[in-house]
Amino acid sequence: MSIEVRVPTLGESVTEATVATWFKKPGDAVAIDEMLCELETDKVTVEVPAPAAGVLGEIVAAEGETVGVDALLATLTEGEGAGTAPAEAKDAPAAAPAGGASVDVMVPTLGESVSEASVSTWFKKVGDTVAQDEMLCELETDKVSVEVPSPAAGVLTEILAPEGSTVEAAGKLGVIASGKGAAAPAPAPAAAPDAAPAAPASGKDVADAPSARKLMAEKGISSDQVTGSGRDGRVMKEDVLKALTQPAAKPAAPAAPRPPVPAEDAAREERIKMTRLRQTIARRLKDAQNTAAILTTYNEVDMTEAMAMRSQYKDEFEKRHGVRLGFMSFFTKACVAALKEVPEVNAEIDGDEIVYKNFVHMGIAAGTPQGLVVPVIRDADRMSFAEIEAAIAEKGKRARDGKLSMAEMQGGTFTISNGGVYGSLMSSPILNPPQSGILGMHKIQQRPMVVNGQIVARPMMYLALSYDHRVVDGKGAVTFLVKVKEALEDPRRLLMDL
Structure with missing residues (x-):
């Protein structure tokens, strides 16, 4: 069954918006209420959730396009197995049995204005059998720890974000082969101790809002000079206006280097990275x-x-x-x-x-x-x-x-x-x-x-x-x-x- 994804009500007297970012691409599997795209009006940013679970079909309004209220944004094929299989499924381990399903373990909602977290602990390793809602890992934000439960029963087949890596909101943490017959695969390289941690989600690879880019071009400033308040650090129009009205901040004085430590003392020291909370x-x-x-x-x-x-x-x-x-x-x-x-x-x-x-x-x-x-x-x-x-x-x-x-x-x-x-x-x-x-x-x-x-x-x-x-x-x-x-x-x- 094909479902239309349309522009929601944008607010009183607001008749149009710009498509800022698509978080999904055609063929991606989406859950109900999962964020599909982000629209930008003159004053606010509006996230558009999926009206049903299924597979994203055609994207009608591309990034940068202006759309009116109730305009068609995309189509969605309802049902878990509908349409094209998600791109992630192509890389799923061969050990997943016929009839089973590959379920993504995603970063849960972290809280208002929180766009990233650090993976502090994995309670399970690749190949472990897990029950639905069993705790898989723990994330740490600036203020709180967030436990991530298993979305389904099965076998943990991939860990995509090792301990110590930084993940963005709605990012992918791992993959579970669901179903009673899910076979336990050999541990994947991602779980090896020397695996390279995932690249930090700095937000620099996320496009700034179109109106912000236009205003920065007019004023001759770069996004490096503006602190973004949008999703994942995206620069919004109001951020550019704020940067233009505030005096340039003086660069912070570099921290004094640590004095040399005798080798015998250094050998007895222990270095531990500060937690995000600390x-x-x-x-x-x-x-x-x-x-x-x-x-x-x-x-x-x-x-x-x-x-x-x-x-x-x-x-x-x-x-x-x-x-x-x-x-x-x-x-x-x-x-x-x-x-x-x-x-x-x-x-x-x-x-x-x-x-x-x-x-x-x-x-x-x-x-x-x-x-x-x-x-x-x-x-x-x-x-x-x-x-x-x-x-x-x-x-x-x-x-x-x-x-x-x-x-x-x-x-x-x-x-x-x-x-x-x-x-x-x-x-x-x-x-x-x-x-x-x-x-x-x-x-x-x-x-x-x-x-x-x-x-x-x-x-x-x-x-x-x-x-x-x-x-x-x-x-x-x-x-x-x-x-x-x-x-x-x-x-x-x-x-x-x-």
Whole structure:
């Protein structure tokens, strides 16, 4: 059955678009909702998914052509075995049995604006039998790890992206010979230790948008001078306009070379390539220091009342709500109250404007074996103690297991970092851009304090608020920290919204 692929609705008052890129060619097998091509209008990029599973037939509108709404783009022959076999099938191992099928293992959706990932681990090797949905490999993006399940039961016949290689979104990872009788082939050369890794998906082989190429030609600039925001780094028209209005960035000073190391020391060193997550953490922390005017103010809080309230109600709390009562809910509630009092700490800079947030999406920094991540508790200002504790426990577990999605780590307006769980007594946290504030919690320690003229031992904690001095003045920062201190030293204030 032949199905037409047509131009979707492009938006109000938009009547035509340019075919920017075809991701498939005639004869390729496609899955339902798999991206076939990309259209470009004056303002946005529109991806066109396959309306059904089958084989791509004729491409009617080639790259660079202008098409109207509902115009015919291509035809699709519905059904898994319809039409011409995919080009990849010609190279399928001869060991695949008659009646079996060759199934491609593809890179899954990586998240908004994420165009590539690194292959960190293959759990299977060529020749291994796999069950449907069994984990084949793990990919690592800038922020999260993504497990790739087997799309079918059978035998892994090819590994096209070895460990350490970089793959693009919707790229091909391997091939499975599906079917009960699938024979296990001899290991393919791709799995050999000395196999050359796949070329990184730099996006340089992807054509820039036609309107972008035209504008660059008119202005006399090259694509190397423009940072692309489109799929796989494709340069869009708005990227060219942005490059033209921004001053040229000064080239970064080269990193100082490492001093020579004695041979006996070098022999005992171990070099391990930084993971993408660690590289991203390093870059973002340095960007924060280079961009924001970071200043830190300190205070200390007597945790006596908060600890007494937690001790009194923790058993009943857990019995009723099914979650443990910790201190993070106290601190989250205290910060929410303080952010209402000092809203600039919950704001961010956007160009020459300050954006004030009338909501609190609380980031809770969590250490994992892969590095520091900050899952976001959305609308924390509307949540109860129990809801906050449940959300923190659930997201903390998913963070440690590497299961967090990109969306769960975006959109935070303020962050809490608890170095006290590791024994830290005092630190100056670094901002999580574009946020303007981050609270550092520390170890609770018995210290001598003067109370009503008497020296007594009290459980004390140092608090640190790092803030962007471009947005937050010193008075606002100190006021915020005092509000947090007051709320924790008398938790009843939280119940009365004081």
